[in-house]
Amino acid sequence: MANYRIGIDVGGTHTDAVILDANYQVVTETKSPTTEDVSTGIYQAMRKVISHVNIPLEDIRYAMLGTTHCTNAIVERKRLNSVAVIRIGAPATLAVKPLIGVPDDLKDHLGKFVYLVRGGNEFDGREITSLDEDEIYKIAHEVKGLVDSVAITSVFSPVSPKHEERAAEIIKEVLGEEIAVSLSSEIGSVGLLERENATILNAAVVNVAKATADGFVNALNEEGIHAKVFFGQNDGTLMSIDYAVKYPIFTVACGPTNSLRGASYLTGYSDALVIDVGGTTTDIGILVNSFPRESSLSVEIGGARTNFRMPDLVSIGLGGGTIVRIQDNGEIKIGPDSVGYQLPEKGMVFGGDTLTTTDVIVALGKAEIGDPTLVKDLDKELLKKIYAQMVEQVEVAIDKIKTSAEPMPVILVGGGSILLPDQLEGASTVLRPENFGVANAIGAAIAQVSGQIEKVFSLDEMGREKTLQLAKDMAFEEAVKAGADPDQLNIVDIEDVPLAYLPGNATRIRIKAAGNLAEVLDGAGV
Known part of the structure; x- marks a missing residue:
């Protein structure tokens, strides 16, 4: 029986989809505008890519989704769970309350039920004091019917998770097995406050992840596809639906990592610098042994400081739909705002009235998109200055992420990478592989x-x-x-x-x- 797989990845401007055969060769690819609710764009891309091929739908055995649903929910403060926050660490941590480093508007959503309980461990695993189980029972009865997700963090739980695990048993005993419980020892690393924040955010997006998973499975089923579904996570690998609903925070920033994995697969390079240019932003990351290099710093998500694993990325506001403005004093301002998925209406080469980076490269004869006659009268000298500034922005970002002065191989992917030339400062060679425009969806599919x-x-x-x-x-x-x-x-x-x-x-x-x-x-x- 043939064995095909669908890979879908949601970007800020486009949702890309590919179908690969059993040998991981691209059978067909497509781009569809990303929609405000994200899901509609995913279903449109899925239906579009299926319509391009003539294969029995029951032969599509796997479906991989890299999505921004959870990131968007945190950033927009929408559709978040009602969370109970339990920190096991009294009396040692009373001086510093939970939700430190979380913006006030997000704190309003997540800080309604916050509790500090006696317990926790020393850095060598010894108990600071025994867990106050009576207090956990009391909290569980207090929040019953008021919350649908619980975040439990204990002092030094990455060394000894016993107090967290026992607290989770009590919560499930009182609130039922179906209550979502997030344990910090399974999510973040040693630092207490950032690990606690990551756990609270994880607990806050469980419903979003579940709705996304159910919606994707139902959309596939409606098309007659009964595939095993996986979500992309931010280390460039996949997780099953059950795992994704338990650890939805790991889907944050999975798009750029899918692009890195796709770039590695398409070129055969395991160590390189990858530049992924979309419609709105350019993300630059480093491949180490074919996987994204991880950030060693705490990372902000929606303004909240966290410390769980994230890819090491530099992002700049430059993409195919980035707006270019000429100030009254002649100064050039590129972005950071973008016309995004409205490029086909607003870009000058499509008959619109907004000067974008795409118009610049078409007018300079560096790409063939839309109608070049609509931009033929633009001032060429000015355009060359704009183009030089665009390239310089990327070269500065390359310098920021590199750890040595030595030139590195650079792989260009993403639909917007046509903006960039075949030579860049800091690059030993510049590669633009076949199917570069959908490297992110390929990365999701092959992960x-x-x-x-x-x-x-x-x-x-x-x-x-x-x-x-x-x-x-x-x-x-x-x-x-x-x-x-x-x-x-x-x-x-x-x-x-x-x-x-x-x-x-x-x-x-x-x-x-x-x-x-x-x-x-x-x-x-x-």
Whole structure:
């Protein structure tokens, strides 16, 4: 039986879709405008790409979606769950209340039910004080019927998650098994406040993720496609629907990482700098061993400071629909605003009256889009200055993200990458692969499934070798939970950092395992 897969990725301007065959070759590709509600644009792109091919729909076995639903919900403060926030850390953490580093308007949404409970651990795993279970029971009864999601954070839970796990058992006992519970030890790394924020945001977008998943599955079913559905996550790998609904925060920033993975697949390069130019922004990231380099800094999402894993990206307001303005004093201002998906109405080459970056490259003869005669009278010298400024913006961003002065291979992807030349400062070579315009959807479709753990271990207990093996086994287990084939797993990233200030030869170990999707059995759906 043939085995096809659909990959869909939502960008700020376009939603891209591809169908790949069993050998990961592109059968067909399409672009559709991204819609305000996101879902409509996804369904339109899906129907459009299916209409391009003549294959039995039951042969489409997998569907991968990289979506901005959760990011948009946090940024727009819309459709968020009603969350109870429980921090296990009294009396040690009373001085610093939860939701520090969260903007006031988001705090208004998420700070209605906030509790501090006795418990938590020291940095070496010893209890600060025992968990106040009676208080957890009291909180559970208090919030029953008022919240539909609970975020639990305990002091040093990445070292010992026992208090969080026990609190979750009590919450489910009182509120029912179906209540969504987010544990910080499964989401963020060691720093308490940022980890707590990431957990609260995760709890806040569970309903959005569930609605997105259900909507996508139903849309596929309506077309007669009963595929196994996966979501793109922000480390460039996939997760099953159950996993995505439990950890929706991991979908944030999955679009740029899909582009990086797609760029690696299309060129065969495992280490390179990738420039993804869309209609609104240019995202620049670094490939290391075919996966996006992770940011080592805390990351803001919707203004809230968090510390869970995110790709290391530099983003600038330059894309195919970016508006170009000439000031009265002759100064050129490029963006950061864009006409976005309205480019076919507003761009000058399409008969509109807004000068965009696309009009600039068409007028200079660098691309053939729309009607070049509509921009033939523009001042060429001025256009050359604008173009030089566009390229310079990108070259400055390249310098920002590079960690050495050595030139690197650069891969250009995204529909807007036609804006850029075949030579760039800081690049040893510039590659523009076939199907570059839909690299993001290809990245979603070809992605593997991963699992990652990050914990502090005491090497004195079992020794270095056995501890590393235990950590690898835990990462493998996470990958299988997310939908990976247990027989095809590899360790793709490993990092261990000795913590000199902790007793017991403590070491922070972070391991990521990835593998191909577990094979879909005939008739298997979601």
